[in-house]
Amino acid sequence: EIVMTQSPATLSVSPGERATLSCRASQSVSSNVAWYKQLPGQAPRLLLYGTSTRAAGVPARFSGSGSGTDFTLTISSLQSEDFAVYYCQQYHSWPGFGQGTRLEIK
Amino acid sequence: QQQLQESGPGLVKPSETLSLTCSASGGSISSGSYYWAWIRQPPGKGLEWIGGIHYSGGAYYNPSLKSRVTISVDTSQNQFSLTLNSVTAADTAVYYCARPYSFYRYSDSFDIWGQGTMVTVSS
Numbered sequence: 475e476i477v478m479t480q481s482p483a484t485l486s487v488s489p490g491e492r493a494t495l496s497c498r499a500s501q502s503v504s505s506n507v508a509w510y511k512q513l514p515g516q517a518p519r520l521l522l523y524g525t526s527t528r529a530a531g532v533p534a535r536f537s538g539s540g541s542g543t544d545f546t547l548t549i550s551s552l553q554s555e556d557f558a559v560y561y562c563q564q565y566h567s568w569p570g571f572g573q574g575t576r577l578e579i580k
Numbered sequence: 581q582q583q584l585q586e587s588g589p590g591l592v593k594p595s596e597t598l599s600l601t602c603s604a605s606g607g608s609i610s611s612g613s614y615y616w617a618w619i620r621q622p623p624g625k626g627l628e629w630i631g632g633i634h635y636s637g638g639a640y641y642n643p644s645l646k647s648r649v650t651i652s653v654d655t656s657q658n659q660f661s662l663t664l665n666s667v668t669a670a671d672t673a674v675y676y677c678a679r680p681y682s683f684y685r686y687s688d689s690f691d692i693w694g695q696g697t698m699v700t701v702s703s
Binding site for chain 1: 640694
């Protein structure tokens with residue numbers, strides 16, 4: 475089983491600032507990583523796949539990087555709608571998700 | 581535009597069987613070679629992939645749940661279903677059906693999700 479570990483668990487950032495979220499895999503997953511955003515009471519929404527490719531309709535302020543075991547989601551200038559829980563997911567083996575990072579308003 | 585909708589009982593007794601159905605609209609589940617998936621989320625916790633099924637009937641399951649899970653497909657109804665046996669309180673969760681981004685891959689990112697249905701296991 476590949477374990478995905480996200481850090482930090484909670485991140486407090488002011489609107490307009492940059493947020494950097496991390497995800498580490500317990501073994502190499504190549505570039506087979508996706509990122510999701512989840513608002514309360516809603517299903518997750520796919521943001522990025524293949525580590526860095528934005529899904530349809532995702533704003534350019536969302537970017538991803540990494541390979542192997544270490545991955546990063548960066549939100550360049552936080553908007554009010556960006557405060558949510560974010561999950562990383564690997565699909566190198568059977569799908570596995572991180573435990574989430576809660577992005578809150580500072 | 582493809583849409584998915586989960587349905588089924590919201591309350592299941594311990595040791596009994598959980599059964600849910602996902603109805604697809606806006607496209608046929610047999611029109612592309614997707615592995616239609618079930619994913620769950622316990623209250624306040626993260627996401628767990630349960631398994632995925634191809635319209636031909638081929639399925640893959642999370643090894644941790646494989647002994648209790650069956651996913652089936654009904655192309656005539658444009659639906660696929662989840663059955664989870666011998667449930668306990670640990671199976672209490674929001675259950676989502678989802679479609680992977682790519683054809684042919686049971687393990688992939690998921691770009692289309694249902695709204696989710698809450699299932700509580702309690703006597």
